Amino acid sequence: MSSSTATDAGAGAALGMLAGVLACYAFAALGWVGLPAQAAFIAVLGCAAWALSALRDARAAWMLGVIGVLLVLALGSPSDGWDPRSIWLFHARRIFLDGSLYTQLDGYAPFSHNDYPALVPVWMATAAKVVGHWNEIFPKAAATLLLLPALLLIARSLRTWWVAGLFAVALLKVGGSYLVDGYMDALLAVYAVAALAAGMRAARAPVSGSGWFDLAAYAAVSAILCLIKNEGVVLAVIVAVGVVAVTLLRERRVAWGIPAAFALSLLPLLAWKLAVSAAHLSNDLAASDLSGQLMARLPDLAQSMLIVQKLLRGIFWVPLALMLVLWSRTWRTPVALAGLGVAVAYACVLYAVYLGTPHDLEWHLATSARRTVLPVLLLLMYALLVLVDQWNPAASRVAAGERNEQGS
Numbered sequence: 001m002s003s004s005t006a007t008d009a010g011a012g013a014a015l016g017m018l019a020g021v022l023a024c025y026a027f028a029a030l031g032w033v034g035l036p037a038q039a040a041f042i043a044v045l046g047c048a049a050w051a052l053s054a055l056r057d058a059r060a061a062w063m064l065g066v067i068g069v070l071l072v073l074a075l076g077s078p079s080d081g082w083d084p085r086s087i088w089l090f091h092a093r094r095i096f097l098d099g100s101l102y103t104q105l106d107g108y109a110p111f112s113h114n115d116y117p118a119l120v121p122v123w124m125a126t127a128a129k130v131v132g133h134w135n136e137i138f139p140k141a142a143a144t145l146l147l148l149p150a151l152l153l154i155a156r157s158l159r160t161w162w163v164a165g166l167f168a169v170a171l172l173k174v175g176g177s178y179l180v181d182g183y184m185d186a187l188l189a190v191y192a193v194a195a196l197a198a199g200m201r202a203a204r205a206p207v208s209g210s211g212w213f214d215l216a217a218y219a220a221v222s223a224i225l226c227l228i229k230n231e232g233v234v235l236a237v238i239v240a241v242g243v244v245a246v247t248l249l250r251e252r253r254v255a256w257g258i259p260a261a262f263a264l265s266l267l268p269l270l271a272w273k274l275a276v277s278a279a280h281l282s283n284d285l286a287a288s289d290l291s292g293q294l295m296a297r298l299p300d301l302a303q304s305m306l307i308v309q310k311l312l313r314g315i316f317w318v319p320l321a322l323m324l325v326l327w328s329r330t331w332r333t334p335v336a337l338a339g340l341g342v343a344v345a346y347a348c349v350l351y352a353v354y355l356g357t358p359h360d361l362e363w364h365l366a367t368s369a370r371r372t373v374l375p376v377l378l379l380l381m382y383a384l385l386v387l388v389d390q391w392n393p394a395a396s397r398v399a400a401g402e403r404n405e406q407g408s
Contacts, residue, residue, distance in 0.1 A: 017044050048148060059164035063151035067144070244258050293355070
């Protein structure tokens with residue numbers, strides 16, 4: 001059995017880390033990239049150390065162990081990927097040198113997607129300021145550390161230690177090198193699952209006692225999810241709609257706290273988008289004729305099949321989704337239903353984006369499909385493991401019922 005004290009320590013440390021990351025970003029947004037942001041960074045490290053007290057909870061122990069291994073790998077390897085070096089670390093270095101969150105809004109080096117949210121770059125830059133000089137190793141590892149609070153909240157949503165262990169293994173399998181090489185896609189996938197887990201807990205808990213904690217955790221995770229990449233806000237919207245829809249479907253009530261917390265979580269992103277708009281920057285996809293290109297490609301079945309083929313290549317989520325449909329009909333587990341719905345909805349979004357891309361379709365798929373599908377994969381794995389997590393209690397109740405019938 002897991003210690004309730006250890007469980008509370010892990011959840012408290014996770015919320016403290018999330019609050020510290022958002023405080024670091026808020027200080028930078030207000031122009032305080034120096035000592036205030038560094039103090040927030042050190043506070044996050046303190047909360048990470050506090051999380052070690054959750055080692056008595058085997059579920060949290062899995063996540064802490066995985067993060068320990070990933071941090072060693074991140075500190076021991078540079079990144080040669082285009083996105084890490086030309087977008088995230090490039091923006092982070094500019095923030096480090098110029099001392100401003102908004103330095104990328106000057107339009108310099110447009111290949112680096114200057115409209116992208118700057119939460120992770122400012123977090124990396126602050127890590128470099130704490131050690132006193134710039135390099136591309138410690139800041140990259142600091143991004144890997146951001147996985148910890150989300151993983152602790154995911155572990156808290158699972159009942160058994162061995163299912164938490166299976167999720168840790170699934171994370172390593174799905175995320176692979178993207179967990180340590182400075183790409184944001186694995187981070188995006190983990191925060192999408194954490195938003196779903198925290199959102200479902202908040203929707204089902206009364207707005208008192210732990211209910212406020214769950215709502216705060218959901219709002220913080222959702223805010224960071226929106227600020228990781230532009231795709232994050234799409235995932236955050238789908239998660240919020242999925243949580244509300246499943247709660248309405250299964251429990252015949254509206255979880256009003258979820259849309260309220262989600263609206264609050266959008267405020268940092270809204271402030272960033274206003275700054276981007278004032279700088280007259282735009283995204284290459286948003287600035288293109290997305291709908292026109294989509295309608296032009298839609299009649300061409302070969303292009304649609306190419307997208308489906310690239311998204312499905314080398315992965316197993318189609319039979320996994322079919323298993324989820326069958327199992328969810330048996331168990332009627334709200335979290336699994338929400339996970340399946342969010343995964344399918346985001347897969348449809350990816351299909352539409354690739355169909356409407358202004359770039360050469362084959363090139364775009366070859367350079368990004370393997371990464372962009374990570375949230376779909378991890379959401380499906382989480383949904384499946386939630387069902388497995390429910391299996392033992394269900395089997396026990398059936399067995400107990402059979403024994404009672406035999407006794408009577």
